[in-house]
Amino acid sequence: MSSAIFSLLLKHQKLDEALRLERQRRLPDSVRVQRLKKLKLAIKDRLHRLSIGRRARFA
Secondary structure (H helix, E strand, C coil): CCHHHHHHHHHHHHHHHHHHHHHHCCCCCHHHHHHHHHHHHHHHHHHHHHHHHHHHHHC
8 A cells, every 4th residue: 555545544534533523512513514524525536546546557
């Protein structure tokens, strides 16, 4: 696994945890929840692009 992929996976995991904690709050901040979701999705998209690039090189 490349360091870029590992770094993105860690960021994704941290965002997932922050999202979980925000949702557990008594009054979750909906703007923060949406922002965390968007960041998580952006990282997921980058991971997907990186994985496609890796498969293309090894095919």
